[in-house]
Amino acid sequence: MLAFILRRLGSAAIVLIFVGVLAFILFRYVGDPVNQMVGIDTSIADRDRLRESLGLNDSVIVQALRFLGHAAMFDFGVSYQFKRPVAELLIERMPATLELSLISALLSLVIGIPMGVASALGKDRWYAKLLQAVSLAGISLPTFLIGILFIYLFSVTLRWFPSFGRGDTVKLGTYWTTGLLTSSGLRALILPAMTLALFQMTLIMRLVRSEMLEVLRSDHIRFARARGLPARSINFRHALKNSLVPVITVAGLQLGSVIAFATITETVFQWPGMGLLFLQSVQNVDVPIMAAYLLFVAAMFVAINLVVDILYLAVDPRLKTTSKAH
Amino acid sequence: MTAEPLIDTDITPRTDGTDERRGRFARLLDSDIMASFLASKLTVLAGFVTFAFLIIALFAPLIAPFNPFDPAQVFLIDARDPPIWMAGSDPRFLLGTDDQGRDMLSALFYGLRVSLLIGGLGVLLSALIGVTLGLIAGYAGGRIDALIMRIADIQLTFPAILIALLVDGVVHALLKSGGREDTAFGVMVLSIGLSFWVQYARTVRGSTLVERNKDYVHAARLIGLRSPQILWRHVLPNVLGPVLVIATINLALAVITEATLSFLGVGLPPTQPSLGTLIRIGNAYLFSGEWWIVAFPGITLAVLVIAVNMLGDWLRDALNPRLR
Numbered sequence: 001m002l003a004f005i006l007r008r009l010g011s012a013a014i015v016l017i018f019v020g021v022l023a024f025i026l027f028r029y030v031g032d033p034v035n036q037m038v039g040i041d042t043s044i045a046d047r048d049r050l051r052e053s054l055g056l057n058d059s060v061i062v063q064a065l066r067f068l069g070h071a072a073m074f075d076f077g078v079s080y081q082f083k084r085p086v087a088e089l090l091i092e093r094m095p096a097t098l099e100l101s102l103i104s105a106l107l108s109l110v111i112g113i114p115m116g117v118a119s120a121l122g123k124d125r126w127y128a129k130l131l132q133a134v135s136l137a138g139i140s141l142p143t144f145l146i147g148i149l150f151i152y153l154f155s156v157t158l159r160w161f162p163s164f165g166r167g168d169t170v171k172l173g174t175y176w177t178t179g180l181l182t183s184s185g186l187r188a189l190i191l192p193a194m195t196l197a198l199f200q201m202t203l204i205m206r207l208v209r210s211e212m213l214e215v216l217r218s219d220h221i222r223f224a225r226a227r228g229l230p231a232r233s234i235n236f237r238h239a240l241k242n243s244l245v246p247v248i249t250v251a252g253l254q255l256g257s258v259i260a261f262a263t264i265t266e267t268v269f270q271w272p273g274m275g276l277l278f279l280q281s282v283q284n285v286d287v288p289i290m291a292a293y294l295l296f297v298a299a300m301f302v303a304i305n306l307v308v309d310i311l312y313l314a315v316d317p318r319l320k321t322t323s324k325a326h
Numbered sequence: 327m328t329a330e331p332l333i334d335t336d337i338t339p340r341t342d343g344t345d346e347r348r349g350r351f352a353r354l355l356d357s358d359i360m361a362s363f364l365a366s367k368l369t370v371l372a373g374f375v376t377f378a379f380l381i382i383a384l385f386a387p388l389i390a391p392f393n394p395f396d397p398a399q400v401f402l403i404d405a406r407d408p409p410i411w412m413a414g415s416d417p418r419f420l421l422g423t424d425d426q427g428r429d430m431l432s433a434l435f436y437g438l439r440v441s442l443l444i445g446g447l448g449v450l451l452s453a454l455i456g457v458t459l460g461l462i463a464g465y466a467g468g469r470i471d472a473l474i475m476r477i478a479d480i481q482l483t484f485p486a487i488l489i490a491l492l493v494d495g496v497v498h499a500l501l502k503s504g505g506r507e508d509t510a511f512g513v514m515v516l517s518i519g520l521s522f523w524v525q526y527a528r529t530v531r532g533s534t535l536v537e538r539n540k541d542y543v544h545a546a547r548l549i550g551l552r553s554p555q556i557l558w559r560h561v562l563p564n565v566l567g568p569v570l571v572i573a574t575i576n577l578a579l580a581v582i583t584e585a586t587l588s589f590l591g592v593g594l595p596p597t598q599p600s601l602g603t604l605i606r607i608g609n610a611y612l613f614s615g616e617w618w619i620v621a622f623p624g625i626t627l628a629v630l631v632i633a634v635n636m637l638g639d640w641l642r643d644a645l646n647p648r649l650r
Contacts, residue, residue, distance in 0.1 A: 015480050030499040140632045142582045144589045145624050148605070152612055152620075163613075260485045267590055282495035282592055290495055301483040 008309055012302040017068070019298040023291040024067040027077070028056075030287050076292035081284050086292045090274055095176050096166055097266070097273030101259045103193045108200035109251055113244075115201070116208025120216070121235060131205065138202030143261060147195040147268035154191060161191050164270035192269040196262060200254050207250055211243030252308040256301040372636035379630055383439040390432035395597070409618050422618045424607060430622055433604060437623060438630070440600040444511065445581040448518025449573050452580075455519060456526025457569060461557050463527065464534025475531065478524045486521040490583050493517040494592050510594050514587065518580045525572050533565035571645055575638035578631045585627055601627045 076086035119131040155163035167188035179185025263275030281289035463474040587593035588602030608620025
C-alpha cells in the first residue's frame with residue numbers, strides 16, 4: 001500500500017517536472033520578457049541591465065532550475081498586462097472558479113444519477129428514450145452553444161436569471177470571496193453552473209445507465225429476485241449501490257475537466273474566474289499567466305488522479321493484493 | 327498465438343449470390359456494413375445530413391446566393407434584416423442579414439466550408455502525427471516507446487480544448503501576433519492537430535505491438551526490407567481500421583474545438599468566418615432581439631455535430647466485431 005502510494009507520488013512528480021519544464025520554455029522563449037516589461041523609450045543599456053538583473057544571461061539550466069524553484073514557491077513572476085504578481089491574480093480569481101466547478105460537479109451527480117437510474121429501469125419506456133435523446137444532445141453540443149441558449153431562454157426572454165457576472169459576493173477570511181451567501185450571487189450562479197454541468201451530467205447518466213443494465217443482469221440480482229425481495233430494494237439497495245463505484249471514479253477524474261472547461265463557461269457568462277483570466281492571457285500573449293495556469297491545471301489533475309487512485313485502493317480490496325504481488 | 331495460414335484456403339462456394347462481375351458499388355450495397363447502415367433510419371438520416379453538409383461546403387461559392395466576402399455585394403444599409411417570414415424583411419435574404427449586411431444563408435454556407443475544412447485538415451494532421459508516433463512506438467519499443475507514451479499520458483490528463491487554446495496562444499506569440507488574420511487558418515489546424523493525436527497513437531501502438539510479431543512482418547524483415555518500408559507498406563494497412571472510427575468521431579470534436587476557439591475570439595477572424603465566428607458575432611446581438619444572427623449558425627453547428635457523432639457511433643459499432 002505504502003509502496004503503491006510512493007510509486008504514484010513519484011510518477012506525479014515526474015509529470016509536474018515535465019510540465020514545469022514546458023512552462024519554463026513557454027515563459028523564456030515565447031516573446032521576450034524584457035521587451036514586455038519596459039516601455040519603447042527604454043535605452044538599450046537599461047534593457048541590458050534589466051536582463052542581467054533578471055538573470056536572463058545565465059545558462060539555460062540555471063534559469064530552468066530557478067524557474068522551477070520559484071514555481072514551487074508559487075512565484076510565477078509579473079503579468080505583462082496587469083503588472084501585478086501572477087500568483088496574486090490567480091488566488092484572487094480562484095474562489096469564483098472553484099465555487100462554479102464544485103457546484104457544477106455536485107449538480108451533475110445529483111441530477112445525472114437519478115436520470116441514469118430512470119433510463120436504465122424503464123429501458124423501453126418513452127421517458128427513457130427521451131433521456132437518451134437528451135443525452136445525445138448534451139454530449140454533442142458544444143458548451144458555449146448551450147450557454148448562449150440558456151442566456152437567450154432564461155435571461156433575455158424569461159428574465160429569470162442574470163446573464164453575466166457573479167452577483168454580490170461576501171468576503172470569507174483573507175482570500176476567499178463567496179457568492180453562495182447572497183441571493184444575487186446564487187441567482188447568478190445557476191445558469192453558468194447548469195451550462196458547465198450539462199456535459200458531465202449526460203456523461204454520468206450514460207455511465208449509470210450502462211452500469212445499472214450490466215448489474216441488473218448479474219447473478220446476485222437474479223438471486224435477490226428469486227428470494228422475492230421487493231423491486232425497490234433490488235433496484236436501489238443492490239443494483240444502484242454496485243454500479244456507483246465506477247461512477248464515483250469518473251466523477252472524481254472529471255472534476256479536473258470541469259475546472260478546465262470552466263474557461264469556456266466563464267467566458268460566455270463573463271464569470272470572473274481563473275478561466276477567464278487564462279483566456280485573456282491567451283488573447284494578449286500574457287505568457288506568465290499562461291505558464292502559471294498550465295502548471296496549476298497540471299498540479300490539480302495530478303492531485304485528483306492521486307486521490308482517486310488511493311480511494312480506489314481503499315474501496316476495492318482486490319487491488320491491495322495485486323499491488324502487493326508486484 | 328495461432329499462426330495465420332499463408333494462403334487463403336477457404337474454397338467454399340459463395341452462396342449469397344455475390345458475383346465478381348458486378349460492379350464495386352453493387353457489392354458495397356450488398357455488404358454487411360451497408361446492411362447495418364440501412365437498418366437504422368436515424369443513421370441513414372445522419373448520413374444524409376452529413377453528406378448534404380459536405381456538398382454545401384464543397385460547392386459553397388457556386389450555390390450561395392451572395393458572396394459575403396465581396397465588398398461590392400455587401401451594403402451596410404442591409405444590416406440586421408430579419409428572416410424572410412418576419413415583418414420588415416428583405417426578399418433577397420432568405421435567413422436575414424448579419425451586422426454588416428451580409429446574407430446569413432451565404433455566410434452560413436461559407437462558414438460551414440471553413441469549419442469543415444479546418445476540422446477535416448485538423449483531423450488529418452492529428453491522425454498523421456498520432457499514427458506515425460504510434461507505429462514508431464509500437465515497432466521500436468524500449469526507450470522510444472516509453473518516451474512517446476509517457477508524453478501521450480501526460481497530454482491525456484489535459485482536456486484537448488485546453489491544449490488547443492495553449493497551442494493557439496503560443497503560436498500566435500511566436501508569429502508576433504501581428505498577422506493573426508492570415509495565419510489564423512493554419513494555426514487553427516495546427517492546434518487541433520496537436521491536441522488530438524494521443525488517441526490515434528495509443529490505438530495504433532497497441533495494434534502494432536500485435537502485428538510486429540506476426541509472420542508476414544518476420545518474413546518482410548527476413549528478405550531484408552528496412553523498418554520504414556515494413557511499417558509503411560505492411561504494418562500500416564493492417565492497423566488503419568480503428569483509425570477510421572477515431573477519425574470520424576474526432577471530426578465532430580475538431581469542429582467543436584474550432585468553433586469554441588473562434589467563439590472565444592482566438593480562432594478565425596470575422597473577415598474569414600467559420601460557424602464559431604458567426605456565433606460570436608451573433609452573440610453580441612442576442613440582447614437586442616436579433617436572434618437570427620446567432621440562431622442559424624448555432625443550429626447548423628448543432629445539427630452537423632450531432633449527425634457526425636451518430637455516424638461515428640454507428641461506424642464504431644459496425645466495425646467492432648465484438649458487438650456483432
